[in-house]
Amino acid sequence: MDGTHRGDLLSGDDEGSEEVNDLLDDGGDTVSGVRRFPPRAAPPSPDATETTVLLRDELGLPTVGEIGGDLLGADGEAAARETGLPVRAAGLPARAVADTVIDEADHPGLALRAVSLRGDRNRAAGLPRQESFGLYPLEGFVLAVTACGFPSVRDADRARRLLRRGVADRLPELGAPRRDPGHFRGLCAQLLGRAVQEGPPGSLTAALLRLSPAGETTDCLLFGTDAASARLLRGGAWEPLPATLPAAPDGVHVNGRPIAPGEALLLCGEGLSGPMADAETADRLAAQWGAGRVPGRMEFGRQLDFRADGHDADRTAVCLWGL
Secondary structure: OOOEEEEOOOOOOOHHHHHHHHHOOOOOOEEOOEEOOOOOOOOOOOOOOEEEEEEEOOOOOEEEEEEEOOOOHHHHHHHHHHHOOOOOOOOOOOOOOOOEEEEEEEEOOEEEEEEEEOOHHHHHHOOOOOOEEEEEEEOOEEEEEEEEOOOOHHHHHHHHHHHHHHHHHOHHHHHOOOOOHHHHHHHHHHHHHHHHOOOOOOEEEEEEEEOOOOOOOEOEEEEEOOHHHEEEEEOOEEEEOOOOOOOOOOOOEEEEOOEOOOOEEEEEOHHHHOHHHOHHHHHHHHHHHOOOOOOOHHHHHHHHOOOEOOEOOOEEEEEEEEO
8 A cells, every 4th residue: 555554573463474474383483384393402411300391382382391401500590599589581471472562554644553462461470462453455445453352362363364364355345335234234244254253252343444645534444343342533532433234143343434534543452442431541542642643653552551450451452543
């Protein structure tokens, strides 16, 4: 798409080589199907101690194993006992998943900022972040997806990538005028269903935006499985976005909502929608993002990195500003 799409080294998604991404596990040891074997260890000495450590299986998942030898050395073990210092870094998950991911994209008529932060609950337990997002350039459109409430970040990544593929395949239908609301709602439900049908349950929310020149309204198709995950910032106040097409028992919500210059659309999970039930939090974010004020990607992440009593889950959000 025109404009720029910049992510830091912890980008929310790198679709440039998606097949390699699927094979390259965060913390695993398989790249493009080629197994990396560790060097053969020397035989343990007769006086070596047995130390229990966390290993990784070929999927990158932690397993418990025994290896011979003193990992820290006698002096290191003694120092750890005397000082009470832990023998491993606290808070780091066994599987190497980034604590925080940040991304941004800019277009003459649209600005996007996205962040996914590991929650205090997972950080305290030494567990990895479980949520993710994706920003995807398509022909004449941009797609933003949040994947929240999944058991693992791998499940979240898989679901949003499947949704992106489905949207790309059906883009002509999704971008056409909605003459038959029932058929259109069914199409969105089909795309969401395919993205999650083979995996564990979670919440997917997507916004498909037609690229437009600066100063013009941006057409937006919003669809997802969580009605509380989207809201519009207009005139300094947040407005929930309920479904505008007929509701259905499958829980799919569809909303065709244009975004005018100066307005902002927020997609988020429970880690942010929960704290925003507090008026002070909602007002603070409205003041930071209202009237066309678009923060830089690092500032956006900092604005969302706050603590809220009773809300310690992962925090994932994508905000889209009409320019």
